[in-house]
Amino acid sequence: MFEKLVVEKLVEEAKNWDRERQDNEIPAKMLAFCWKRYSSTDVEELLQNPRVVIGTLLHRGLEKYFGYEDKPTSVIKKPIGEYVIVGMPDLVMDDVVYEFKYSTSPPKEPKEWDIKQLRVYMWLTGKQKGELVYFTPLRIKTFEVSEPATDEEVLDWLRYKWAKYRWECVRCPFRHECEHRLI
């Protein structure tokens, strides 16, 4: 079936990219979430969700149109403390960092964790302007983000590695034994 072919291709691609990461390298996106849950997320399982598949394909399409075809060479790294933050912004064009999201409905406000992720990408790239772009079946909605994360914020986010949002724990496989759970 075609859906199986698509998922296999996306899984293979994701696994190839992740092999490049060193132990002290922290993905920018992970700073917004629980490290344990984030690190244990199985990409194959994640891609069983059609929304994730559509969102990933949307990213691939945009990367082709805007010249970001080879993601691993677009990895940006910045050391801070004992860590190196690594990230692959969806698109950096002129002075703006763009972060693309796929959503089933247009959000009234940007999600706090999406803003945080984009602010870390702005910190990584040294850009002062960012734009969150939510693609939905009804509308494409954009939000401007104007402040890059500061060194102090990044260090602070590196210090606390557990869930910041209750919904993370609701869906977490470790919730029953975890002393840091928020539910």
Ligand code: SF4
């Ligand atoms: S229960 Fe919450 S804090 Fe604990 S590992 Fe899961 S997401 Fe993290």
